[in-house]
Every structure is written in structure tokens, then in C-alpha cells.
Amino acid sequence: MKWQTLAKLDTEKLGRAARVYKSLSSAGEQGKDGLNNTVSPGIRGKLEGRAANAALRQVGQLADNFHYLQVQTGLIRTNIDLLQEMLRKAQVRLHQALREAEREGFTVESDGSVSCSTAGSEDDGGNKPDGGAAHGADSEKKRALGIAQEIFDAVEQATEADRTYARVLRRLKADDELYVSSGDWNDTAADTKVSRKAATEAGAYLPQPPESGSPLENKRWWDLLGDEDRDHYLALYPAQIGALDGLPADIRDEANRAETATTKGRYQTELNQLLTERPSGWKGRRDHINDTLKGIEAIESRFDRTGIKGLPPAYLLGFHPKGRGDGRIILADGNPDTADHTAIHVPGTTAKLSTIDGDLHRMDRLWRHSSTAAGPDASVSTITWLDYDAPDINPGHNPTRGKFADEGAEPLRRFTEGTQAAQGGADASHTTVSGHSYGSAVVGEAAKGHRLPADDIMFQGSPGVHVRRAEDLGVGADHVWAVAADNTVDDTTVRQGGRAFHGGGPDRAIPTDKRFGGNVMDYGPWRGPMGHGKYWDENRDGDPTVSLRNMAKVVAGDYGNVTLKQ
Amino acid sequence: MVGRSAIYDVIGVPAPRATAEPDSSAINDLSPDSHGPARMQLAGQAPSHSGETGSDGQTVSDRAAWRKAAHDTDQLKRPVIRAGLQMAFNTLNTLFDVDGDDGDFECAGVIDDTLNSSWAEYANKVADRCTRLAGSMQNAGTMQHNNDEESRGEFDRLSHRYRDTPGR
Numbered sequence: 001m002k003w004q005t006l007a008k009l010d011t012e013k014l015g016r017a018a019r020v021y022k023s024l025s026s027a028g029e030q031g032k033d034g035l036n037n038t039v040s041p042g043i044r045g046k047l048e049g050r051a052a053n054a055a056l057r058q059v060g061q062l063a064d065n066f067h068y069l070q071v072q073t074g075l076i077r078t079n080i081d082l083l084q085e086m087l088r089k090a091q092v093r094l095h096q097a098l099r100e101a102e103r104e105g106f107t108v109e110s111d112g113s114v115s116c117s118t119a120g121s122e123d124d125g126g127n128k129p130d131g132g133a134a135h136g137a138d139s140e141k142k143r144a145l146g147i148a149q150e151i152f153d154a155v156e157q158a159t160e161a162d163r164t165y166a167r168v169l170r171r172l173k174a175d176d177e178l179y180v181s182s183g184d185w186n187d188t189a190a191d192t193k194v195s196r197k198a199a200t201e202a203g204a205y206l207p208q209p210p211e212s213g214s215p216l217e218n219k220r221w222w223d224l225l226g227d228e229d230r231d232h233y234l235a236l237y238p239a240q241i242g243a244l245d246g247l248p249a250d251i252r253d254e255a256n257r258a259e260t261a262t263t264k265g266r267y268q269t270e271l272n273q274l275l276t277e278r279p280s281g282w283k284g285r286r287d288h289i290n291d292t293l294k295g296i297e298a299i300e301s302r303f304d305r306t307g308i309k310g311l312p313p314a315y316l317l318g319f320h321p322k323g324r325g326d327g328r329i330i331l332a333d334g335n336p337d338t339a340d341h342t343a344i345h346v347p348g349t350t351a352k353l354s355t356i357d358g359d360l361h362r363m364d365r366l367w368r369h370s371s372t373a374a375g376p377d378a379s380v381s382t383i384t385w386l387d388y389d390a391p392d393i394n395p396g397h398n399p400t401r402g403k404f405a406d407e408g409a410e411p412l413r414r415f416t417e418g419t420q421a422a423q424g425g426a427d428a429s430h431t432t433v434s435g436h437s438y439g440s441a442v443v444g445e446a447a448k449g450h451r452l453p454a455d456d457i458m459f460q461g462s463p464g465v466h467v468r469r470a471e472d473l474g475v476g477a478d479h480v481w482a483v484a485a486d487n488t489v490d491d492t493t494v495r496q497g498g499r500a501f502h503g504g505g506p507d508r509a510i511p512t513d514k515r516f517g518g519n520v521m522d523y524g525p526w527r528g529p530m531g532h533g534k535y536w537d538e539n540r541d542g543d544p545t546v547s548l549r550n551m552a553k554v555v556a557g558d559y560g561n562v563t564l565k566q
Numbered sequence: 567m568v569g570r571s572a573i574y575d576v577i578g579v580p581a582p583r584a585t586a587e588p589d590s591s592a593i594n595d596l597s598p599d600s601h602g603p604a605r606m607q608l609a610g611q612a613p614s615h616s617g618e619t620g621s622d623g624q625t626v627s628d629r630a631a632w633r634k635a636a637h638d639t640d641q642l643k644r645p646v647i648r649a650g651l652q653m654a655f656n657t658l659n660t661l662f663d664v665d666g667d668d669g670d671f672e673c674a675g676v677i678d679d680t681l682n683s684s685w686a687e688y689a690n691k692v693a694d695r696c697t698r699l700a701g702s703m704q705n706a707g708t709m710q711h712n713n714d715e716e717s718r719g720e721f722d723r724l725s726h727r728y729r730d731t732p733g734r
Contacts, residue, residue, distance in 0.1 A: 001670050001671060001672075002670055005669070005670050005671055009671065013661045013662060014673075014677075016656075016661065017656065017661055017677050017682075020649060020652045020653050020656060021685075023645070023648065023649035023652065024646070024649040024650070024653065024685060024689060026645065026649075027645035027646040027648070027649050027689075028646070030642065030645055031642040031643075031645070031646060031692070031696075034638060034641070034642045035639070035642065038638050039635050039638045039639055039642075042631060042634055042635055042638065043631065043635050046627065046628070046631035047628060047631050047632070049714040049718075050714050050715060050717075050718040051706050051714045051715075051717030051718045051721060053718075054717070054718040054721035054722050055635070055699075055702070055703060055706065055717075055721050057721070057725070058699050058702070058721050058724050058725070059635075059639070059699070061725075061728065062639075062692075062695055062696065062699055065692050065695065066642075066646075066692065069646070069688065069689070069692060073685060076681060076685075080677070083673060162671060162672050162673050163672065165673050166672040166673045166675075166676050169673060169676045169677065169680070169681060170676050170680060172681060173680050173681060173684045174681075174684035174685045174687065174688035175688065176684070176687075177728070178691055178692065178695060178728045179728055179729055
């Protein structure tokens, strides 16, 4: 770039271009949300048959177009904004140098060299591009050289930014067709990475989130960010934003949806390659990819249930293929930020991405019946929280060990604190934290020492929660609720077998023991020899079973109507 | 009317005509309160309560649901068209003077020549897809088809239009 170009460059034109892309990205978001949250639920809730299913497929594909449009043009907007910032800085530097030259009475030549008024014949600099040479007496020459160097550096800075961003922006040309393939999302993942690298190399300024900040500090950081910086973060760092406890649910959802789409694209592309090339050790990677794709399928399937039996929009509050070992999926039925009642549920042994579908369905049912219990004037959000390495049933990674609970406690506490921060404080929502099976040990470990910001704590089929008595959980013994599937093989094995490892105190008490001191809820009539996974079952007519109804009443704060075990 | 720009939906249009084909111009009134083309009303198929079933197997509430879906889908194209129009305008009146002052500003050419035209076109296609899908929904709810299977066929035909081709 010539210095004359930089000097005259109207950087506001870049601002105008960025604003158009911002509008397009917003239109994409609006379209995607409108289709997912209004059109699809409207069809699902009121229509059925082949035509309705075919229409839903078309709506889904159109929503993909809008999503692709949103993410790609959001990325373009961010890149143009950051380019504008770089060029403005370089331009300010150049203008300062030019003013300095003028003040000194120097002449800036067309090649960027600087001549003094007392200039004699010089032999240096004629070939130097874009500034850097100076002519004149010694003292003047020194000042002129300094100015020439400034001009050179400013132009160099602008040229580098121009080259870098031209390369990035060229990648972001729109697809020429409306079929959004895994290859397109794979490209988007690469485009995001390249854009991030460009921003780092160019030294673009983005206010960083507080290092190891508490959820409340994260929230404050986000609240103080301008809209533009927020958009830039979402475009460049979706994985980080999606994982940041304390941020608003809709922002995390947006980031995680983008992250899920690009991960799916990347993984499908990689899987096709693996299956073709079969490099050594490929099977392990194939299994990981297949497990992750199953998890993504479960998430998408939940998105597609919005509107069925009144199910509200889902908010994806966390997603990562690996997470802390088993992958991360945190998904809310309904917006927790505005919910009057919030339930955060931790699944147990063997929970992972590939099996999360069952847990998501359980929370759908809990949402439905908690909402009924809460009444039409109160809103409910039920959250499936898988962000810990749940134990498997195999040697060395088995559920008798407490380390998985120890390691899961802190992330659960942070997530719960973050939810509370985003809701606006401790009194903004009535919060129940729930744990099934081994998940109850995670909840107990997190609540130990009265450090979990919950109003109620609820356990299903618990093998022990690492505390001796209900009062040690910090919510008051009368707000601790447990349920057991008595006289069933699996549930009895888990609870009584786990007691020795997770039961609290010298007497190894578990939450369904009377001496533990909490409320023991009624499970209802016996439903067969296996019951450990049946707490959330509905009857054939869609009514809740006794266990599900009781849990729903706790979530809704309707304690008086919870039936306790006699 | 294949290939007609969705931009006309905002800047003014040739009068639309009703047709069973999911065409950009097929949408006349996509308001959820609309009861569809006149011939539907003349057929005397407007039962007084939502449980009653017409000859095509649909209830009044089914038709209302299709019309609402059509209306909501059609509305979503407007912001895209607005942004696409601005982009098309920028393409016609290039932001930068790439033959003059901005000649050695590489990004100017990329934005003006490569990005704006491709995204203006993409936005236009997305808007057009909204129109077509809304048209099919409208048809599904206004007795353009005799049964569920015919409506399904119309939706599925849209898939062929937008199928994958080797691209980018």
C-alpha cells in the first residue's frame, strides 16, 4: 500500500460495509430463531402427517441456511471491524508523521522519503519503498529520518493488515448453493480459526475475560463490554463464550449452537477421511467421533421437540466433544435466566455424550410436570448438566471411587453460581440441584461445606453423597429430598452397594436412610424388578408416576403436596 | 416465474397469482387470518368449529396452523431482503475506488468484488426459499391439494431444488 492511499483512505467506508454484514448476520439470527422457536413448534404442536413432517424437514433446512448466513456474515463483520481498527491506528500514526514533517518544513516525497529544506544531494533512500529515506543537514536529517521511519512503519502496519485480512476475507465468500453441508460447516470452523489467528497476529484489541474469574466476575465483564466487542467475541471465540459461567443463557446458547454445528462439520469430514484412509489407530478416533455425533444428534433431537406437548425452546449452555473426559452437554428446557423455578440435574454412572439422549428426555418430562405443578403464572427451566467425567463400569474407572465426584464438584458449583449470577441473584429463582445415582455424589460433594447456592437438593437412587447428614448440605434438612426404587434389583444394588464407598460418616448413611435426616419421597407402586432408571417415567396416559410427580412438586416449590414414604 | 428475485417482495412487484406450484409469486395474502383463495370459501368448506373435517381430511384448525406457519415463514425474509438490498446497492455503487485512490488497498477489491456480490446473491436465494416454502405451506392449508400425500410431494420437491452440488 502506498502512503498516499493510507493517508486518504476513508476508513468509515469499512464501517459501512461492516454494518451491512452486521444487519445480514442479525437477519440470519432472526430467521433461524423464528423458524426454530415459532414456525417448527407451531407445526409440531398442531399438525401431523406426512405433509407436516416434510414441511418440518424444509423448515430445518431453511433454518440451516439462516444459521450459516448468521455465522459467516458475523465473521465477515468482525474481520472488517478489526481491519478498520488496524487501519485507523496506522492512519493516525501516518497523519502524525505527516503533520510533523509539515511543521518541520520537510517534504514527503511520492515514494515516502522525507527531504529537508536544506537538502543537498543525497545518495540514500531513493529505492526505499514507502518512506524511510531522509535528505538534509545532519540535525535535520536525523529528524527527517525519524519521520520517514514513522511513515514507513505506519504504511508497513497497514499493508500487513491489508494483506492478512484480504487473505481471510477471500475465504468468506458465500456458498453458491443453499444446501448447507458438513463440508460447509467444516470450512466455517477453519474460517473461524484463521480469523482468530489474524486478529492475534494483527494485535487487534479485545478486552479479555477475567483470568480464572468467578461467574460473577465473568458476568460483570460481559455486562461492561460494548455490543461490538460482544459480537466479536461470539464470532471468534464461540467455544470460550459458550463455556463461560455467569454469561446470559441466550448468549451461551448462540455460541454453543455455532460450536456444535462446526464440530459436527469437522467431525463428519474427518470421519469420511478416516473411513477412506484407515490410518493406524484410527478406530479409537472413529469411536470418539461417532460418540460425539450421537451426542450432537441427541441435542438436535431435543431442539426438534420444541413445541411438542408444550416443550419450550432449548438453551444449549455447554458443549464440548471431550470436556473433562466424557464430553460436555449442558442443556436447558426453557430459559433459566427468566425462570421462576430452576432445576439443575446431574446424571450418573456411564453418562456421556453418546447416552445423553435418555437424560434429556427425563428433563423434558420433569419440565412438563414441574410446569404443571408451578401453575400458568410461573416459568420453569430444567437443566441437564453433564460436565464431569462420570465413572464407567470397568476396572480403574469404576463408580466406587470418589474422585469423579471430587472433580465434578467444582464445575457444578461454578455452573450453579453462574446460573444464579445470570438470573440476577440468589432470590431471582427458586433453585433445585438434583443428582441421580453417582450424580448424587457429585451434588453432595459440591454442597459439602454449604457452598452450593441451591434452595433444595434432590437425590434419586443415591449410593451416598459424601456427607453424614442432610443438614451438612447447607440448605436445611427439610429441603433435602431423596427417593429410592425399593425392592428393585438395580436400585438396591446401587444404593446398598455404594453405601460403603459414598455413604457419609462412620455409619455410612445414604440419603434414603431415615437417620440421614432429609425427606424421603414416595416412589409409588412397584413398577417391575428394575427401577433405577424409572424415576422420571410417565404413565401410559401421560400423567406422571408418583416419583416424577413428587420431584416435580419439589422443583415447583409445592412442598405441601409432596408425598413422603411412610 | 422461476428465478424471480425475492427483492421484488419488498420493492414492489408484479401482481402475484395463485398457483399450486410453490412459486415465488404464489403468495397473495399470507396473513394467518386469511382464509385463502376465494375458491376455497366458495367450496363451503369453512366449518364453524375447529374439530370439523373437510373433504381433504383437514380441520379448520389444521388450515389455520398451515396459514400461520406460511405467514411466519414469509415474514422472516424481510430483514434478509433489506440487508441484501443494501449489499446489492454497495455492489452497484462500489464502496471503494479500486481504480483510483484505493487501487492498492487489496481488501477493497475483495469486499466490493468478491464478498458483496456473493452474499447479496445468497441473501436473495434465502429470501426466495422463504417465499417458496411459505407458498407450499399456504397450499397445504388452502385445499390446493386433495390429500396429505400431495402436500408432502410439494414439500419434497423443494428438496430437489436445493440439493447438494459440488461447490466451494
